[in-house]
Amino acid sequence: MNYNVGSNNISSSSVLRTLGLKNPKLLLLQTCSNLSQLKIIHGHMIRTHLIFDVFAVSRLISFCIETPFKTNLLDYASRIFSQIHNSNLFIYNAMIRGYSGSEYPNQSFNFYIQLRRLGISPDNLTFPFLVKSCTHYGSLAMGVQAHSQVIKHGFEPDVYAQNSLVHMYATFGDIKAATHIFWRMSYVDVVSWTSMIAGYGKCGDIECARRLFDKMPEKNLVTWSTMISGYARNNRFDKAVELFRVLQSEGVQANEAVMASVISSCAHLGALEQGERAHDYVVRNKMTVNLILGTALVEMYARCGSIQKAIQVFEELPERDTLSWTALIAGLAMHGYAKKALKYFSEMVKTGLTPRDITFTAVLSACSHGGLVERGFEIFESMKREYGLEPRLEHYGCIVDLLGRAGKLQEAEKFVLDMPVTPNAPVWGALLGACRIHRNAEIGERVGNILIQLQPEHSGYYVLLSNIYSRANQWESATKMRQLMKEKGVKKPPGYSLIEIDGKIHNFTIGDKSHPEIEKIERMWDEIVRKIRVAGYTGNIADALFDIDEEERESALHRHSEKLAIAYGIMRTKARTPIRIVKNLRVCEDCHTATKLVSKVFERELIVRDRNRFHHFKEGACSCLDYW
Template identity: 40%
Template sequence: MKSFNPICSHPTLQLLEKCKTLYALKQVHAQMITTGLNIHTYPLSRILLSASPLSLTYALTIFNQITNPTVFLFNILISSIITHHKNHTHIAFGLYNRIFTHKNLKPNCFTYPSLFKACGFHPWVLHGLALHTQVLKFLESSCDHYVQASLLNFYANLGKFDVARYLFNQISNPDLATWNSILTAYARNASNSTSCVSRITNGDSSLSLEVLYLFTEMQNSLVRPNEVTLVALLSACSDLGVLSQGIWAHAYVVKNNLKLNCHVGTSLIDMYSKCGCLNLAYQTFDHLRQRDTLCYNAMIGGFAIHGYGQRALDLYKKMRLEGLLPDNVTIVVSMFACSHVGLVEEGCKIFDSIREVYGNEPTLEHYGCLVDLLARAGRLQEAEEKIKKMPMKPNAILWRSLLGAARVHGNLAIGEVALKHLIELEPETSGNYVLLSNMYAKINRWDDVKKVRKLMKDHDIYKMPGSSLVEINGTMHEFLIGDKTHPCTKEIYLKVEEINNRLLEYGHKPRTKEVLFDIEEEEKEDSLSYHSERLAIAFALIASDASVPIRIIKNLRVCSDCHDSGKLVSVIYQREIIVRDRNRFHHFKDGTCSCLDYW
């Protein structure tokens, strides 16, 4: 027979849930004192939980009047402070110190999770290492799963994935919360924030792959995933462009009646967008019952990377009409959308609205969008002036935008200025040197190309190899430039030769100026033929069904020759080819590209 404690169901405690103001709370507190409830631990914990969000000062006053507070009450207040008052984390650590130095108290497994959460933020990071030693001192070796999960989250946030993984591996039969902790840690650190749409493939793919491997292990352990699990899985699918696994996750949500909340919805929109299925992304967005700013950001970003600038702007306006306030990411993805289709005036208006409409100061990232917007449109001098007049020091991203646009528009003088700044900021980044080499090669200044390459060699800097991934029947196949490691290499190279012959029949002339070496024209043509995306397309033509689009993910920007040949191949073989390069998507269909050659 279960025991019944009348204190837990006392009518006065039920009133606490209705207290929305400090005045109302004080009235209930007075009743607790009158009835003697305030001498019992459970009622005290309830009023601390209610008081802390309304007034930390009042909560501390109540706590300091308790004669002998238990560890349970300390834990309640510590957790509430870290949840509701991040700027007062020092008070939470002060309370922990009182437990730590008390002669009759010691921390328990409920003390540490919220403290480790606080250690994820500056300036408390280093305190987490000390806390770990105290966990080892005060808790049993096989401590609570929540403590272990908070520990591995802490180390993952520090970037110490070897430690996080070691801690995870020490847990026997990890529960759902623990699986979610390790999956979320890997997924969060693999992908950069949504605002980085200008580089849609710069996440750490090794961490994203680890998410997929871990998820497979989780399924084998028979632990059922929930919404948190699927958000982490979908994030990894977005980074890697693994459409089949992403579709499986969506089907799992539907089949198991999981809640399609804003978090899951946003992840699905992002996944479909970054896997090249913009229509499915918008269908998901359109069917969400509730949409917050993050949902809109994901969908606007999806339109942006696929080159639908006007649709992105229409959604930006709709979001504002629905009463949702744009955040920094909204501004970035909206300006990005304008930048990639040449909507310069519209993009400038959005930039001006940061100060004029929302009363905020533009961030460095906003200035980066403005410079990219102007530079892509050929307004290079104006873009350079914006950089010079910025109220903060420009970073490498701004100078690289200027250098890339200088290459496209053939402005060598500005390109050289941009590279000078880039070498100071990022002396070991190969892409900066390669962009300038491309400019010199384009105008046959081979001596200058050799100087740049010598500079790279002297500093042990090597060009990042082009890599392309193509998914065939749920399996990802990777190709590098000139790759001959694939089991079907012989068939692939025969297909490349066939493609080249067909391209010549259609009048294609290879853009040999894309090749950075002063070699014979015939050798240059051969070099272009074996770019990684050419090999991926050849394999897809052999191995995939003719009715499905070819989806390719490339780690670098597509070169002009591969872009031209991609349009022709879509006509010759009647196949839609979708290429996601590091900047945006290119949909090749019926001889045209969705970018309309503005890229």
């Protein structure tokens, strides 16, 4: 028997029923629930020679490809295929489809080549999965070949082929090719629009992606997820959270993927209130807290300054992988809880999970912030000895930071010079930062000059070296460094601070005048300064090293972004309520000193996340012990 599967004259289900009258075992495929049952059916087909019926064997292979089991039966399908002598297009399409989403997507091309050698003509179901294989394999060259085959066989106008091509080119970042196909399509569906939105997002043109999103006549959940995750990937975290609110207002039910992007965005913004609302949304809608979503929640609470909540969420996770453990360890490290980070690291290892590169970065960072030099070296050396991991540049950077923060500057410099790999800018930068902390102009000058040669456009290194010179009273060298910055056109990025009040993010920059309540905020800070002066505050102008007189320097210090955020927080929150602030740059010494006194005088806990770590200010002291 030879059946033309998919023709208008006969359906696959009716043929299966007809075959089932003579071979009841074949009908059991419809209710097969495990591999043992499948093997029984397969054995029966071999004994009754039903295996030689092209339709029957095609159903068996199709079942393996579309298996409801957790076990992957692609290899099983391949072994069945190798025993067939009269494969048809349906079987080849099934194999191409199966491998398109597998670990070996390039195998789809081998089946396509076999199909063509046998003289079998592909159809409109062949090419979408062939193109998908190229996308999954990560080969644009193969994708272009697949595209040429689509054109050669006359399927370029087919909507499924076009959608797969748009998705492929968009995924590879060839937005020009994707756009060319998209605007020539006679019928554009939600899949087409979504692929283009994803492509623009990947290329960083998030504004164009949003324009397409707004033009769409119809959106599905994948579209919403693509746009929200696009904002998150392009660091437009405020927009990701804002679009989530629009999604809710339109009555669309978010899924785990959307919530992971939203929660991750809240983490970057330091928006605890919005993050808590997103978590509540997950709970209310009874979503499955999978590894991705669970890790996002742990990271969000840690990055928003609520480390105890991060620990609680972690402890309640139904399952944990290396990334979820790493998220918690990194969070503890950021908050300065070095011993707790090491405790969780030990527990992770005891569970049998193997630490990854990023896990070691997190635990070494904890040792650095905690001043645990010996323990840090032990962990660093265990990477290769116990886990077979070759230390990467970021791990070397952690050791340099560890030594530098502990004041072992000569050892740190020797460590860098003896590294088996060429040190990069972040490694040297860690040493330069340590020179600033410990006011070592000699090593700082050597390191700073190396960094300026490595990255002449990076403003931070000029500023750090200038500050080191100034603190050593080498004013002429400091002036020359500032002048060099001007000559090369290097500009320092403006510092900004974020504070969340009643679920809304407020952004402040130094000397900011855009906030509608700026005059009240400045008056409040002046009042704060008067009160903390009584407690011993004197403006530290060491970090305000501009070519201006002393009075102007002190005025500039009083307008640093985190000070404006603190003033606004005191204005708009109830007494004794913690104030949480996120800053994009490292906290300067004057702001650090001022914030400690604010916490004492106003009896407030202030939680500040800067570029390096968290600072918990309480009762006139900081959790970093002035060691940052």
